[in-house]
Amino acid sequence: MTYEQEKLSIEAKLGLNTYKIAKAAHILPDQARCAVCRERWCLRICPGNLYSLGADGQIVLNYEGCLECGTCLVVCSHLTWEYPEGGCGVQYRLG
Ligand code: SF4
Secondary structure, three states: OOHHHHOOOHHHHHOOOEEEOOOOOOEEEOHHHHHOOOOOOHHHHOOOOOEEEOOOOOEEEOHHHOOOOOHHHHHOOOEEEOOOOOOOEEEOOOO
16 A cells, blocks of 8 residues: 555545445344334444434435445344345455
């Protein structure tokens, strides 16, 4: 990695990634369990900031930008989590 690449912000580095979007979500929150979850770590822990609350109060996940880091799986037992189907998902770029 060059000196100029090291100076990039996290947001800029994430912006270098490319994604091949799978047709189906590879992470599925269990909305019934999310509805009674007090911690809702997913809203704070995802480095891609991909979880949010919908107008109806349900957890919304924009799986298309997933970094496949697995952090949400570690902190939450209310998810079905798999890697995206073959050939899909994030492709990391160094710049
Ligand atoms: Fe966010 Fe990582 Fe979970 Fe993907 S695997 S949704 S990037 S925390």
